[in-house]
Amino acid sequence: MNPARRTAATAAVLSTTGALLSALTTTAASAAPSCVSPVYTRTFYANTTFSGTPKKTDCDSGISENWGTAAPATGLPKDNFGVRWSVTRDFGSGGPFSLPVSTQDGVRVYLDGVRKVDIWKNVSANQSKSVDVTIPSGKHTLRVDYVNWTGTANVAFSYLPRLSADADKVKPLVPTGTSVAYDKETGKAKLSWAKNKEMDLAGYRVYRRLKGASFGSKPLATTTSTSYTDATLPKTGETYYYEVRAYDRVGNESTGTADQAVTTVDRVAPDAPANVSAGGHFGPTDSTGGLKVAWDKVAGAVSYRVFRAASENGTYTALGTTDQLSYLDTSAAEKVTYYYRVSAVDAAGNESAQSETRYGKIWDNDPPALVTGLSVTPTEYGFHLDWDKNPATDLKYYEIHWGEVMGDPGDQVCWGGTADYVSPDRTSYDYTTLPDGDEVCFFVDAVDDEGNSAIKWNGPAEAVPVTELDMTPSEATPEGSPVRLSATAAGTGVALGWNAVADATGYQVYRWNPGSKAYEKLGATTDTSYEDSGAAKGTTHFYRVVALYADGTESAPGGDWVALAP
Template identity: 30%
Template sequence: MITERIRAGLRVGAAGLAVTLASTCVLLVAPAAEAAVTCGDTTFKRTFYTNTSFSGTPKKTDCDTTIDQSWTGAPLSGMATNNFGVRWSLTRDFGSGGCFEYRLSGTDGLRLYVDGVRKVNKWKNTGDSSGNSVPGTFCIGSGKHTVRVDHANWTGLSRVKFTWPASSDSKPPLAPTGITTTYDAATGKAKAGWRKNRELDIARYEVLVKTPAGGVSQWTTTGTTASYTPAKDGQKYRFCIQAVDKWTNYGATACGPYVTTPDKTAPPVPDVRASDISVSVSDGGEASDGPRPRVNVWLGQVRPADGPLFTLWRATAAAGPFTKVAVMDLRQTPGEQYLYDETAAEKQTYYYAASATDTAGNTSARTAPVAVTMPDVAAPGAVTGLAAVADTQKVALNWTAPTDDAVRWQVYGADGSAQPVLLGTATSASYDDMTAKPGVTRTYTVYAVDAAGNRSGAVKITSRRQVAPALPVYLRPDANGRPELRIRVAADNDHSGGFRVYSGSSAATVRTTLRACAPEEVYRDAAWVEYRCLLTDFGSSSDRYVTALAVAANGVTSSTYKAMLYEDTVAPPLPTGFAATSEPWGTALRWDTSTAADVRAHWLRVGTPKTVDGVRTCASGTSHTLAAGATSFQDTEGLPDGEERCFELRTVDGANNYTDGVTVYTTEQDTRPSEATAPGSPVTGLDAAENAGAAVLNWDTLDGATGYRVYRWDRSTGSYERIAEGALENPYTDSYRHYRDEDAPAGTAAYYRVTAVYADGTESAPALAAVALAPTG
């Protein structure tokens, strides 16, 4: 037993308790007092017990990030190999909570607790050869919770493993907290920091930098800090953070405080375009010595927020130096839209630019210089040497330009006492007036104009366009032997005063004798008018040359003329090589080129063969007048239906001498459909015509019809094929219907049927029309 003397020798130290005996030295060591263990919020606190009831003082307490142990002997030095227990415990804030898919496995005793509620209870000695593996899922709400795993080893090996990854859920994370924002003026960076979310399934954070007007930049991070370099524009910036978990659930966004950057950013270059700069001329006022140029710079598209101070700069070279010439402060004159330079000298080229200054005193770069040349406000000198030369086509004006800065000339004209009108503007010292009326006196006024629009004094001259000549076409006896003169004149020529016809014994003396002439119009087209005139007092004279002059309304006559000899009574030679070939579209006619030099035309008659008293003749039909150089003709009159046709060809010269007729006969091909079309169709007015290679159909609108169908005969199939259906409206009137067949076969005759379709779907009897389509090549 311990005596009082021994007790007196007790010494208590910080490390334990020592006992000293007089005759012996015995050291007794008490268990050390274990310091408190603190583990991270994702680390389990692990305690070792020397029993399986987890009672008494733990052998050791430490931290374990992963529960995955396999002990073949004692888990700790000083502990037994069997009959021990280990406990893992984690208490933390789980944020918004979530679900976890766990698996607890190992030997002997295994237990899982969540907030004190037992989830797994496998508490028996399993031996080394077997064990337990328990899967499961637990879900927890937001806030703080405790997860605990107990393991007891009674005999043999000791194994334990616990996994608990977060499983998919739809719970969004909580908004980040503790957001701080700082701005470093030296580096120009704004920085933000925030507390890490408590949820265990956070994947990233969305970071948004915002101003009061909206977001300016956005990115993601897995950390809890962010930095951004905002513009030094005096605006407020802040960071807004949003947590996103592995299941792409987005939590609420939390924003930190604003920081304000210093305004060191110049405003944008003003939106001043070259088209916004113009030059006008002011009267200079009473004290001025005359008009002055003024430069106007329009700022109507510039907002006060872009400045509000705007400056106009001027230089004499694009590279400068620039001088300030005008300032506009929209705070003082909010309605103003122009900067003006009223000090520019005329005829000088300047370079203008503009800049903007904001309320912090930051000034933008200047706009690109725009070259502006000041106008010349002085009028140029008047033209000299103005002259006019008239012919039958025009009145040609020319003049000597002044030696100053005139760049164009305005030409005015006035007929008689009418007011002058601008005829045109010349860029050289001449002008051709093509609008002058033949034989009418016109007064011309010419002004010199400089680039600025200044106009000189007026210079005038009068002239008169000549009347175009009347050209004799031919001169020959008519059926009664009287001299017949044909006269041709341009359709736009003023010949309202008639014609003057002269005769003479030679071409040189043709204007000797005035002859009586009562012109009768016999032909007119867009270019020419032809007249017939009987020279009743010419036949008995010895003159053989005749000419004609046109007379304008004011009595002026044409100045040029052509003499015509009255002696050509010989007809050209007969046409040769005249042949007819039957084609699917009609008849092709060909003949040789005439050898006569004075051929004026060919006359072709298309008729029907007729036999009278045993004599075969070509009965009268349609006549065609063809050009002198023509050697062919395509006859598409009537459809090729197997009938006989005849063609008579004559050649006529300039004196109207006709050859005898040359006649050919041919039998048409028969292209009619083999399927007959019965009469009695309610569709009326159907006709077909060729137009630019297409077949055009028109017919009367039928009351009660809701639509129409168009069929074309297909010779290869021997049937009518439908090619169109519908309302087939005429674009110009409701009274008719219309269809244009662009696919009509060229080089043949096309046959068409048109039927009406009624509301009940029935179809009327067809109407028939056909057109011959000659080849176009």
């Protein structure tokens, strides 16, 4: 509220032909000022009909006046005057408003020329009233006419959004002028937009999504400003989208702005290559020579750099770049150990850390021959394997492989894993397992001092399928026993162990006799262990243990087995 200013008056006293004349000159009303919304344009009238030329026009930031019994401005009477305020402003999305007034004497409030408040009489005390209205979106004009007839003069008026969820169901307008600027150096994105016109605006919510995904329910940020800088963008070369939504003090949220896209710089290096190996054999027909470095594929990598050093902690020098998963070091000399590391490079030029160090050297290019003459005999303890002695003079060991036959007839393979390693001076092996009639398969690999595998370079090996004997007792061991039995080969026999059973006075040990086809007693004990020193080698033994109780009963048996090689 700006108080009215009194207009200065200039008095002059003139002397003409002996008479005293008094003249009063008053400045004319100035031109109407330009008041910027939401500031009111205020005009003063020396009447209550708002007629004729205003005595004064100025700008007023709010309507809250108490002139008492004085004139509101120079040149106006203290009674029978009028004051008019007018403002045109943008109400954004509009919505429910209240128009509270307090006055002595009369006041009328107009919205777009339509009277909404009418208190129009000469009174000796303040009058108050509040009217609820709905203001449409966009620009609208409020006009307040005040008159004082006699006595005290005061007036107060405001227009306020109704901050009630029951009253206000109007969403704010969608923010306009949205733009985004991305700084490739810092990786930050600055989002800007124009200020909303809502009088009950609480702020703005910024949302972000990855291309191909949707905006979540939780905003990235909330702000009362008209800009936001996102410093959390991943620098992965991916595209992200932003939108801004305005929300009011009741909680109504606007729809989102048009998506603003940002494609980030890629500053994320790929992972370092894994499972790096360095070996010096490339098959008997390879004529290039050299030491081969290989590794697993790295996601996002378009090329790889290979480094070499003379010692594990020495200086690693780049050898070359390749888009393959291996690199042939043709400069490697025979019988010299070299140390290698590999890095991965993506399309943006980001390079990973170097891999773990692997070393290798070229000794020879001759792997052992494939193992021949393999025979597999089913036994009571599993299988006995025999094969021909391998002719390689630098043989380091035989690798026994056990597996299952996979595939259709005519296109079958032995699929399994390593069962054991055998010294190069042996040509037989006993494989212990539970002989229960399954079909399995075996093959044997020969590996030399340099780790050259016969199968790797000369394979595939010839696998032998074979069916186990079935040593399973004809009397099945029932489930639900409180005894949990464990049988293991130990020394010259079999060690049995089990848990203590509540209320048991002792335990009875049984062993299956294939001849009598029955479980026969071995011995009784009050301990929770028993050693069967008389268990024969070269067969599979099946055991049971029951808990004995004071009333002469016994528990259900707990069972286990152990295969003993010859």
